[in-house]
Structure formats: structure tokens, C-alpha cells
Amino acid sequence: MNYLTRRLVTFPLIMLGVSVLVFVAIRMVPGDAITAMLGTEAGLLTPDQRKALAGYFGIDRSWTAQYWHWLLGALQGDLGLSVTNGKPVLDVILSRFPLTIELALLAVVIALCIGLPLGVFAATRNQKPSDLAVRIFAMLGQSTPSFVIGLLILYILSSVFGILPTMGSAVSLFEDPIGNLKQLILPALTLGFSFTASVTRISRSAMLDVLNDDYVRTARSKGVPALQVIWRHALPNALIPVVTLSGVEFGYLLGGAVLVEKIYALPGLGRLALDAILQRDYALVQGCVLFVALNFMIVNLLVDLAYAALDPRIRLGGR
Amino acid sequence: MADLLRGLLRHPSGRIGGAIVALYIIVAVLAHLGVTPYDPIQQFRIDRLKPPSGAHWMGTDMFGRDVLSRLMVGIGQSFLVAFASVGISAVIGTALGLTAAWFGHLWDGVVMRLMDILLAFPAVLLALLIIAVIGPGTGTSVMAIAFVYTPIFTRVVRGPALSIKSRDFVDAARTFGSSRVYILTRHLMLNLVAPLTVQVTLALAWSLLTEAGLSFLGLGTQPPASSLGLMLSESGNLMEMAPWLLVFPGIAIMLGILGFNLLGDALRDILDPKTRSALA
Amino acid sequence: ATLKMAWSQDATGLDPHKQTAFSSIRLLELIYEPLVRLDPDLKVTPGIATSWTFSPDAKTLTFKLDPKAKFHNGAAVTSADVKASYTRILDQATGAAARANYLSIATIDTPDDQTVVFNLSQPDVPLLSAMSSLNAAIVPASEIAAGKVGTSAIGSGPFKLKTWEPNVKEELVANPDWAGGKTGVDGINISVLPDESAILAALRAKQVDFALLNDPLVATLVPNVPTLKLNRVPVLAYHALQLNPSRKPMTELAVRQAISCAIDRKDVLDTALLGEGKLTGPLTMPDFRSNTDDLFCYKRDLAKAKKLMADAGYKDGFSATVIAATGEPPTAASEAQVIQSQLKEIGIKLEIKLMETSVYVDTWLKGDFDMAVALNGGRADPYPMYNRYFTKAGNLQKVSNYIDDTLDTLMQQGRVETDPKKRKEIFSAFDKHLTEVSPWIWLYTGYSYTAQQQNVQGFVPSPDGSLFSLARVSVK
């Protein structure tokens, strides 16, 4: 747990770094909330009008003053007000976040449910035709951009079958679980497609590695039946790299769902962040990035915990 | 080097991956030298949106430009961005990872925390912000992708570097009084070549994908130049009218990524002493 | 019934005085009402006001308000609300975007609850049409006093805003007390589907009854689907290649004219918009539109272009950059590429710089470009449309970077002239002169597209893009 506490200590440090980075970066982008809102009409504003609007958007003070103000608020759980939503940033993020996390989780679940058995299967059929087929699938899957898959699915569904997952607003998981699943299954599949492929590959190669390990030989010398050797002895060890990959990937899925959310018109965090950037909603951009970063780190932490659960060498420390 | 090539030729996925990448590089070089069926930016008004035919093997786009010619140039452009960005991030990432592993302590802490910050920052948004600040273009795409990938290289290098650092031959070098630079370059770097090569091919695949994504959002390569991503993006709303505009660049990008992935797999096998003997 | 509607771009805010984005106006005009509004023929028709009169010297403008008009909060719309609204617009601290159009208003009198008198500092005929803008919508005085305009949406229009999740959806419910009568639907649910291909997919799958489309490439696919209907109407907004006459060599009249002659407007239209549009001069409203054959170099004339270039001393051409916004309009990148290829023929090497929309706007406002591919909004009246660019006091002089005495004089005349026939002559001369001096190369106007299921009835498209007639639409 020592390691864990050390990680927890670096948390705020990294968050601070991320916050400074996003704060500066978004302000260095040309254009501000005023031009984003008024477009070319912003040119008609008199200097006094402009000043009034800058005050309204809270961008009239120096960067350092803005940052301090924001940081002090953030420390008390107030991430500021979203100027495009007219609501507190935190509320906006929290209303969008469940969808993205569900989408990413679903993608991970799909990837694990398909990829893991497939990879293990391929490993036990090493070099046989079925192994080759799995590997080709995995290779192709990893090589296809998600937006191409998304566009294709959408086009085929709507023009050939005349059906479509619900687009636009989110169907609540709690009010309509079936509808929610219907809405999210395709986007999750799109999002998790290449991830499924990489899980397949990683679990295959991890399994192959593990099957060569000494303790597998020991298990066999004990007379453990072949299937049990795979599931009870080899798999728990082979899971370790799969968990690492899932953690890293889950982090990316959280931040990288933008394209899928755009194609399927899902109101998730990725699109929120993108829209916030386009509309120069500074507080919202900061909030989104910080939130995604926080989640990324929490997921990493969970992966470490999963590691510890899987591997007593980490859980209990060295001898 | 010759060993590596021979190994690749003997490895089944190395052969295929190598062939794809080699083909693409040849195509890119040809396109760069101007050897394309048509001028890739010449617009032929009467030939707008023509499906594939004998004259235009892959059809024409909405400006009447030859898709094949644009694809050839696009492959070159996409590869350029991929190679340049991966090159930059590999060099910077390696330098950072190596020094972090070697000096440890404060420097290690500072570098790795900085990398943690970059890693925690959503990658797509980071790239978008960088491009928005500097303005789009080939150079910017290269920089943005390099920026996003640098922390990954740093991590990939630091781990093995730490373990190599404690290997006996490094200790041996220290007993001779070898200089730091010598140890870093000859002992650490040389032994990192294997993990790095593998990572580089994976990064190339990823970078190809990211370039496509950025161009898809209109923020990568600037028209009328072409890149695979830009071609995909331009085909977006024409998909139903002119599917060939989507299909060919789509296949090209898939194959390219496939090529790098296969190559990476093969290199991993070839450079890993555990599997090398099995292959020989 | 509830109308299910989709669009790709959402409103950016709820304050009618501050919102200028096309997408915001489309939403807010269903909620708020100005004193007057434009009908699909761009004639001024009653809004909150039932009638209006200009004094003969065009220096006072009197409105009679509709006694039935009520805000969503139940309060009647009175002259005090009108005065408060205009006072708010004119107050610099508000930051109202259209303030510049109402600067001639000196004082406002409210003799009774139903009468409002605007006293003008100078004759201003175009003011009436400017007042039809949603940016001059009437909001309750009480809301202004409470500082709540923009956070809640209390208007007097046909629909009330029930929920608004920016960039996701909004729900509108019919306003039973609307002075204009009963609406055809009980409400409108709008979804934001950022990808227009997805909108088409949603229409096909019957998830959406009615949709707004921006991209002509997508719009032209709609008629292929038998269950769908495409509504198409020419709009006032115009596509133009803006030159920057303050930058060498566009400082030279001959160079600008050469560019004008070298550009094949029809070809740009046919390629980038698949022909979906109409060539136009500066004035795009049907009443003022010139026959393009009469305008300078509207037939491509390469020989003339080359000669002009040579005269100006640029026989071998020059290099320049052209900026364009990504996705705004969706065709901008294509237009830039066609123009680039056309100008290459007279030796001008254009480099295209695509920019994210806000970056583009920022650059554009600073006038920091050689050339810009632009889609500029139009007005029902020529004066408010161009006074910002082509009068000496125009507040976008920095963008147009061009003014001459002829333009300024013609604009001032057009402003005070009340006789429609004479106004037409004045602006016809303006049109001709402007295309000849070619600070910009006017190209064409496109269409505004809406797509709908066949069972949606009663929608009348409008050249200003207004969706106001959704108030009359019904779903069978």
C-alpha cells in the first residue's frame, strides 16, 4: 500500500500540472468566447461593449488572476460557470459523464468478452488454421480506424435496414435499461473494435508465454487435466498484461470517444469537451480536461489495484 | 542490419508487412518524383465524380482530380507525417527516458511527472489544442502527434533502461571508468534498439491513424495537397454519391496500418532472443 | 403531435440581443418576437406591433402594439417592455451585437401601453427592416431589471422553451396564449446531430420528422429517398472571395479586377456546391438583385484578366494566402480549392489555410489575410447589409479595407431615400460600382435546406432561413 499512497501523493501534483497546461493552452488559441458567440458580428462591437462582454465572460482580468480565482474555486469543488450552458461546470460535466463512462465500460466489456476467450483459444491452437484466422481478424481489427467503421455501420443500418440506434439524447440506463443498451451497443462496438482486436492479440501472446512457464509444466507433472491447466493455472497469470492494456485503453477511451460520440450524436464528455473548445468556454474546457485526467489516473490506480489482486508479488511486496 | 532483413524475409508476417511498407514507400517516392498517372491537383471539370474506369482506375473526385494520383501523393504525405512525428518523438522520448533512468532522483521525478501530466491529458484534445494554437498544416500535425507520443516513448525507454542500467555489463563498464556518455550511448542505447524498433512501428501505425483523424477534422494536411485522412474526410458526405472516394483511401490506410503492425510483430519476434533461436 | 427535429449546430445562448449565430436565431425566433418580422417574400409584416407609421421626414416611427400579445410568464406586452428592450440594446454595457443598426434612435416615447414612438436623430428608412431582426426582440422589462435575460427564455413567441441542453437537445412546448393563434404542433423536440450524414440516416430511419441541413452535398441526397421531401429556398447570405485591398498587390485595382475576371463563378458553384445556388452580385435580396450579366466580368474572361495583370505589372503573377473556415460553410474548403485552381491560370499561386471557425473569425476581424473565402449574412435591406463594410464610418472597415467616395455617397443616399423606385436605382448603381472596383469577388448565393417527412405539412421556407413557419406546421 506504500506504493499506492505514493501514487496518491503525486495525484494533486499531476492535476495541478494538467490544469496549468490546459489553462494556458486554451487561452493561447486565437479567438475568445465573444467571437465564438457573435461570430463576425463581433466586429460591430464598440470597445465599451467588448469590455462589458469580457467582464460578463470573466475574461477581462489577467491570466494569473483568472487562474488563481479558478484554482481557489476548484479547490472548494467549484469549477466555475460554463458560459455557454449558464450552469456550473461540474453540473454540466456530471450530466454528460455517465454516458461516456458507460460507453467506455461497455467497450471494455465487449472487448474482454470477445477478445479474451478468442485470444486464449488461439493460444491453445498455436499455429493451427483457427489460430491463423483469429490472428488475421485481430490484425485487421487493429488496423481499421474507428470512424470508418462507425460511418459504415451507420450507413448500412439506415439505408439498407432503415433502422438506427437512438441518436441525439441519451436514453437513461435507470429508466430504460433495454433502450439504453440498444442505443449504446453499436457505438460501444465501434469504439471497442480495435480494442477487442488488441485484447485478442495480447491475451494470445500472454497465454503463449505463460504456457511456456515452468509452473505450467509443474501443474502438468501433477496430472492436472489440460483444460484446468489453462483456466486455473495459466489464465490468472496471463491476465496481468491484459489488465494493463485494458486500463491504459480505458483511459484513452474516456478521452478518445469524441469521434464516435460525434458520429452517433451521443451527448458524452468527449463531445462536450470538443464543443467547449470550439465555443471557447474556458471554464468548461478546463473542467472537462481535468475530469478526464482525473479519471485516467483513477483508472490507472484501479489497474494497479487489479494488479495487486491478481499478483500477490505486488500485493504483498517482495520477500 | 543484413541479419535483420534476412530475419524479416524469413518471418511470415515480416514478409507481408515488409512488402506492404516497401510498396508504400516506393509509391510515395514515385509520387514525390511526379510519377503519377495524372497531376494530382489538376482539376478536370468535365470529369467530376467519375466512377473507376480504364482512364481513372480509382475514379475521380468532386474536382475531377484523379483519385489514384491523389492516393499516391496522399500515401507519401501520410507517411511523411508519420515518420517525421514518430522520429521526433522517438528521439526526444528516448533522450528523456534514458536520462531519467540514468540520473534518477530529482531529474527522473521531474521528467516522469511531466510525462504523467501529458499522458493524463486527453490525447485528441491535446493535439487539437496544439493545432488550434499554431494553425493547421503539415508541420503542426507532425508536432502535435510527436508531442502526444513523446511520453509514451519516454516510458517505453525508461523501463528497460532502468533494468539494463543494473546489468552486469554496465557495472563492468563502470569498473573500467568508462565515461557516462559512452555508457549511455554504447551500452544502454544499443540495447534499447530492440524495444524501440518495435515501439516505433507501432507508433507509426498509430500516427497514421491520428493523422487521418486530424485531417478528418480538417486540421491536418491542407488542401489541395492530399493525405489519406484528408481524402477520407473529403469523401465524408459524398459517400453515397461516390463510394469509391471512401473505399480506396479507406483500404489504403487500413493496409498501411496493417503493414506497420505486421512489421512490428515480426520485429518483436526477430529481436527477441527468446524467439529468435526458434525462428532461425 | 410533437415535431421531432434535428440540426447539426445548436444555439450558443438564450439572450436574443447577444446571439448572432444562425443556429441561435433559428431557435430563438420560435420563442421571442420582435416588433415586426419579415414574411417569406421579405416584406415587413406585423410582429408584436400590429401597425406602424413613418413620419413624412422619416424622423419618427410609431408602432401600435397588439393588445393580445403576452409574455410566457402571463404578463401583457406593453410599450414599457419595448422601451426597456431597446434601451437595453443601446446600452453599451449589454454588449448587444446589433446595436450599431439602431444608433439613429434618439429617444423613445410611450404615450400609452399600446403605443411606442421612436424619435430618430436622422432619417433612417432601413431602420424598420432592421427592427425585424431577432436581435431586436422584445423581452419583459421585469426580466431586464432582474438581470435574467439569457438565463431564462421568457418571450412572447409561439413556443416556450422547456429544456435546453446545449449541443444535445431542446424541448419546446406550444404557447397556448400566443397572440398569433394556435400552433400546429404541441411542441418541438430538437436533437443536435453534429454529423449531417447522421441526420440523413435519422430521417431515413424516421427518427426525425424535420431537419435543417447545411451541406448541399447531403441535401442533394434527400430527394433520392421517396419518403422524404426537401425544401429549398435561395437565401440572402452570399459566398464571396474577399480580397484585402490594403495588401499588396490587391491594392491595385487592375489586380483585383483581373482576379474577378479570372474566376469562373459558375464553375466554382458547380463544383463546390454541385450547382446548388445562383450567381449574384453584392445585393442578394430579390427586390434589389441585379442581372449578373450586367455586372463586371461575370463571364469569365481570361484574356482580359491576363492583360489586367500585365498592366498592373504582375505578368508572372504572385503568391498569396487564402483563409477559409473548416465546416463554415461546409463547402469552404472545396471553394478554396476551385478558386485556387482557377487563379493558377493567371499565375496567382494561392496557399490555402483552413482554420477552425473561431480562429477564422478572429483572423478575419483583424483583417489579417490576403484573401478569404467567406459566407457573409444578408439582410432584407441593402443598407444594413453593407453599411458596416462600405461606408466611411462602417465599423467593419478594418475587414473590407476598401472605401471610395462613390460607395459612401450612394449608401448615404440610400439610407434617407423613402421612395422605393429611387432606392432601387441608387443601389443598382452601388451594385455595379462595387463589382467593378472588386474589393471582393461576389460569387453566388446558396440555398437554405430543410428536409422533412412527407407527413409534415405547412412549412414555408424563407430566404432569410427563418424557421418561424414551424409555428404553423402540423404533423399528419
Place this chain on the structure above:
Amino acid sequence: MTPLLSVRDLRVGFGKGDAVKEIVHGVSFDLHPGETLAIVGESGSGKSVTALSINRLIDYGGGRILSGAIALRTRKGEALDLTQTSPQRMEKIRGAEIGMIFQEPMTSLNPVKTIGWQLEEAFRLHRGLSGAAAHKAAIEALERVRIPDAERRLGYYPHQLSGGMLQRVMIAIALATNPRLLIADEPTTALDVSVQAQIMALLAELKRETGTGMIFITHDIGLVAGIADRVLVMQAGDVVEQGPLDQILDAPQHPYTQHLLKAVPHFAGGEAVRHDFRRVDALKQRPALTVDDLTVRFPVTSGLLRRKTGAVHAVESVSFDLMPGETLAIVGESGSGKSTTARALLDLVQPVRGSFEVRGLEGKSQHRPVQMVFQNPYASLNPRLNVESLLAEPVRAGGGRLTSAMRDRMTYLLARVGLPTDSLTRYPHEFSGGQRQRLCIARALMVDPSVLVLDEAVSALDVSVQAKVLELLVDLQKELHLAYLFVSHDMAVVERIAHRIAVVYAGQIVEMGDAAAVLSNPQHSYTRRLIAAVPTIERRRERFELDTRSVPSLVKPIGYEPREASWISYGPDHKARAEELSA
């Protein structure tokens, strides 16, 4: 009496189809119940492949039995040809009839399962026990292999136990179902001498208790003396000789067996020490190396702020001197601080106290007078550099140039250590283990050192190669008048090369003196224990004692200082530390 196992003309190969490569070329032997057959032979001779073929584990390693028969008489009395048995049937036989122990205890147990789980699994599979019954059986099994506190240890994971402990657990698992045949594939090679002795003792005892037939595989012929009834010698996949223990040890017929017995160092209780150096004569010179009160401690930290909570006292007040031309051997078991002492002399670790002084070779420039040869020759050569770059490194590091004189020296040294002269352009992986170690020696000699530190320099080498490298070292020492600091845990090797011996125990020297004196007349109890643990051919069928004492912890609290040592002298050059009676 019918044999328990009868192997006839067993041929095993690897690879598929046409590319089959035969590795074992016809092995035949019989094994009777209660008998122990030792298979000896150098690395790669096919011992493991033979063993794995018997329980058909070779199937999973890519190998195939090409021909031959393996007849096993099962518990029920039926004779079974294992080469023809179905995989399902084999699963029933493995574990139940044939138990197996492997070389690497650290990797042979599943790291993510408790040892209790792994033990219970054996009972579950073959005896149908579960729950409390399996648990109880597991405790008994652990107790049988003399693991104290068995109940608690069941909850441990493999990484929480020492190598010796793990090997006992492995034995417990293999014996869980009382198999009639136990195959032990080099079960002690990865272990320390004293631990090795314990395991050997345990195996011998269990064999007596249970009457299992055993196949004991080793490359160390010295080890078989204590346990085997019969010996089978393998070379390159062939059986070159087999017979009863005494016959093989006393009258080996095949030259290879003779070579194994002769060339390989066997401990002789101090009788085989070198006599080519007289310390008395050398004492007139200045010592090549003087070490005084050398102390190395590694801080132990804990908590978030990495507070120092103690220190590993790895080397404690070590003092000695080393004359030119002399070899001082430092012996002791694993973790006693031998390497740390060596590393301190090369500035690889910083001592907290004490000093050392090296007599420089004045007049010769750019030298580092102390050079080191590491234990693992493969790990100490950068695999990506060729021999020329490797040899040039110490010279370059001293600021030297790669001149033709340098190149001449390279060729000279390569020839001197017995490597082909065309080696310069080759890479480390193109050499065998012994050749690589010669390369390391040549590299260390490039700068004319006066002292060579050899840290387990021959431990990783194959027995027969070991002898040759030792020979080379002796020759070089005579020729170049080098002083050797020879770190080793192997008494037999030490006996062959040392002039003097220092025995270290828990970081401290406990006995030091003339090699013959120390080895033949050990005074400190630890030295005696160490010597008693050494297997020799002379100690045939002698009972090993089980000694489970463990080394005291080296971790001491902050501020801990050990007591001043008092020495007792036992001869002109032989002293030992006075012992506390309580121990």
C-alpha cells in the same frame, strides 16, 4: 523382481515432419522399486529430455518420442507402455504414479496461487480429498518435508519463501500422492551449498521412508555419491556407460566418465591446495591490495517519506591484505556479503567506513590497477558490441586510443586465453559460456591490472569447462604475477585455486588463513558446517544431516554497531573469530 520402470531404446526428437532433430539417441535402463538411478552428464547432453519423456511432458515442449518403449508397472500391477498411452490416461498417471521435481524452485510454482492451494490440488486430483481433509493432508505433507510452522505457511505465496523452502514444497507436492516413481531433475543446482545439503538429506530420508524409485538427474557427479544406487552417464544424447555406483566411481570404463571424474574438481578436505606460493617470501614486498576495516551498509527505508529505519550490514569491518601473485578466496553462503566486498573495491558501492589501498604499477600509465571478472559471462558482455569494441573499452575509458599496438595486445591476449584470433569481429552470442568467460578475463587484462577480482567467475560454467578456466587462471597468475581476490561459494573450486581463504558469515570474516590449514582444520563452527555440506565422492552413502539453522538477518536498526571481534590464532597463518557460547 520386476523393474518398476523399464526404458528401451528411447529416441526423442524435436521439430515437425522432415525437420525432426533427434536429441536422445536410444536410452535404455531399468529401475527397481526403492532404487535410485542417477543420470549424469554435462549440460545439453539430453538428461532433461530423457526425464521429460518418461512422463510424456516432452509432448508439451515441442518434442516427440520417435521410438522405443517405456514400460511402467503401476500400483495395480499392470504394465503400461507410456509411449502409447492416451493423453487422458497420462493425466491420471502423472502425479499419481510419477512425481517430478524441477531445477528452478523459484519459477516452478505458480506465483499467483498459495502453496497451500497448489498442494491441495494434488490431493484433490488424485485422492479425491477436498476442504478440511485436503487442508489437513497438505499440512501433513509440509511437515513431512520438515517445514516448521506448516499450517501458517500454507497461506504463503511462492515469492514469500526462500529457494530451499520452495524446493521442499515442490518435493512435498511431488510426494503428495506417494508416487512409485520420483524424477528429480537437478533439484539442487539452483541452491546454495548448505541448502543443497539439506535437500539432499531430505530426499535420501524420504526415499528410505517411502521406498519410492527415484531418477536423480545431475551434472555434478560428486553429488551422486551420497544418494545413487546406480549411475547412468550421458553424453550428447547417448548413454556412454551405466552401472552400480561403486563401479562407476571406482572403475570408470568410458573415457568420458573418467574425464568427468578427473577433470571436475572434487573437494578433498584441503589435500588438493596449491603449493606454488609462499606467503613468507612475499611479505617483504608491499601488498598488492590492503583492505582495512571495510564496512558497507545499505540503508533500509520505509514509509512515505522514505525514512531510514535501519541498514543492511552487508560487509562489516573486513580487513585483509593480498600479495602480488597470491590468491585470497572469500567463501561463504549466499547473501553473506562476498560480492559487496568485491564491488566496494571497484567503486561500485560506497563503503561507509574503512579504506583500501592498491599498489599501483608505477611507470605504466592509464591503468586501473583493480579489474573484475563477473559471475555471469553472458550478462557482463554487452550483447550488441563485437569483441574488438568490448576489449577496447577499458583502454578507451582510460583515455587510450585504439592503436595498432592495442590491436596487437588484443590478439595476444585472445590467443593467451585460448580464443581463436578471428574472434575480434564476432559477437558474444557466438561464443560458448566458457569462451565468453575467457573473453571477460582477456578484457580485464587489457589494462595490465595488478589485482583481479573474480566474483564467482567459474560458478556459471559447466563443470568440465570450469576446470579449464581455473587452469587458465592459475597459468595467468604465474605468468603475470597477478593477485587474485577469488569470491566463491564452491569449496571444491576454492581448494583448487586459493592460497589463503577468508570465510565470511553474515558480512563478517569469521576465519582466515592458509588454505590448507583452514580446509583441513576448520576452527569456526560456521566453517565446519560449510565444509560438512560439501558433497564428495568419498562420502559414499553417508547420511547427510538435516541442518535447518538459517543465517541471522543482516538488517539492523539505526545506530547498531557489532561488537569488536576477538581473534584466536591457530597457527602461523590461521585465525578464527571467537564465538559466543549462546549460539
